[in-house]
Amino acid sequence: MENQFFIDSEFLSEKALEKKHRLETDPSFRKNHMEYLPGMERISSDVCENVIKHMEEYDYTRYTAADVKAALEHETCSIEDFKALLSPAAEPFLEKMAQKASRETSRHFGNTVYFFTPLYIANYCENYCVYCGFNCYNHISRMKLSMEQIEKEMQVIADSGMEEILILTGESRSQSDVEYIGEACRLARKYFRMVGLEIYPVNTEEYAYLHKCGADYVTVFQETYDADKYETLHLMGHKRVWPYRFDAQERALRGGMRGVAFSALLGLSDFRKDALATGLHAYFLQRKYPHAEMSLSCPRLRPIINNDKINPLDVHEKQLCQIICAYRIFLPFAGITVSSRESAQFRNGIVKIAATKVSAGVSTGIGDHEKKYSGKDSQEVSGDEQFEIDDSRSLDDMYQDIEEEGLQPVLNDYVYV
Numbered sequence: 001m002e003n004q005f006f007i008d009s010e011f012l013s014e015k016a017l018e019k020k021h022r023l024e025t026d027p028s029f030r031k032n033h034m035e036y037l038p039g040m041e042r043i044s045s046d047v048c049e050n051v052i053k054h055m056e057e058y059d060y061t062r063y064t065a066a067d068v069k070a071a072l073e074h075e076t077c078s079i080e081d082f083k084a085l086l087s088p089a090a091e092p093f094l095e096k097m098a099q100k101a102s103r104e105t106s107r108h109f110g111n112t113v114y115f116f117t118p119l120y121i122a123n124y125c126e127n128y129c130v131y132c133g134f135n136c137y138n139h140i141s142r143m144k145l146s147m148e149q150i151e152k153e154m155q156v157i158a159d160s161g162m163e164e165i166l167i168l169t170g171e172s173r174s175q176s177d178v179e180y181i182g183e184a185c186r187l188a189r190k191y192f193r194m195v196g197l198e199i200y201p202v203n204t205e206e207y208a209y210l211h212k213c214g215a216d217y218v219t220v221f222q223e224t225y226d227a228d229k230y231e232t233l234h235l236m237g238h239k240r241v242w243p244y245r246f247d248a249q250e251r252a253l254r255g256g257m258r259g260v261a262f263s264a265l266l267g268l269s270d271f272r273k274d275a276l277a278t279g280l281h282a283y284f285l286q287r288k289y290p291h292a293e294m295s296l297s298c299p300r301l302r303p304i305i306n307n308d309k310i311n312p313l314d315v316h317e318k319q320l321c322q323i324i325c326a327y328r329i330f331l332p333f334a335g336i337t338v339s340s341r342e343s344a345q346f347r348n349g350i351v352k353i354a355a356t357k358v359s360a361g362v363s364t365g366i367g368d369h370e371k372k373y374s375g376k377d378s379q380e381v382s383g384d385e386q387f388e389i390d391d392s393r394s395l396d397d398m399y400q401d402i403e404e405e406g407l408q409p410v411l412n413d414y415v416y417v
Contacts, residue, residue, distance in 0.1 A: 082326060102353045121168070145367055149367055219263070268301060
């Protein structure tokens, strides 16, 4: 299906090339990233104001070793303690942070590690986000799975033993509308006990519809909480509207979702401030919706197809470990997911300290799980991936590795009555 948003960059018309160039070079040509578009729901909430106030005031250079020691000694981690633990002053205390984080993880989660796998059902996207492989100007193979193809992918995944799935799409209402996603949720409920969504943000009533179709929780990446930096990275599309994206988790909870997950894409902007804002976003929503399950994801920027221009603000494994430990100490009850963006060695280590959920048997492409799992290429075409993964272990391999680490792999512990 032809659509004005999906542009093959190898065959751009002169007019399209001019528009792309102006979007990249002329800020006045872009729509105001703080203004809502027609149809976007506004909600009354003080969460954003609280998060941004703390982030803008955060001067991590002023924290000292004494501040970090005090934070580690406190029984309950305050916001100020959290700020200290994210600061450069905390880096020499990483081992002590890991020890405290491990104790908190054990207290709240035992020695369990939860498994899930993502299923990308479409990679059409109407946004121009310069760091993302799905962006509408990137020349990739586009695909949207039919319900028959989705069910076949789900059967393959379920046959591997997986009981939790995360359904993902590119951000295109025209190609992946809410009804299409809802039908995918209904299919998923036939095969899986837990169904998550990572899709474009929608309104409260649409989240309520998707929950009725079978979705349990919603993940939204804010990407960066720095609105000025966000403006330079999201040049076109609904995703450009920063405040609408920020409030997505709260709309999902108002729509009846059991849980929500938060994330910044570490490396797009100042990672310490983004990590602070991510943790506080979950913290303030937890206080407002105490019944909700809160989770944090911790992705770093990864390479994408056809883009060698992204220069991330470097976040090494040591800094990532510091962030994850700080999350655990500040939010001991929250789930923490470390995805296949990270190496097997790092993931094997961090689940013994603070992470509680990992993906397995991962593909970020469209329609290729049967080929990945069995070697059979049953789809005539497949869609290109969103980003490159680092850990490609199967569920069986990961299950065995986690057991060898002395931990208990868990496929599902939620019972519907």
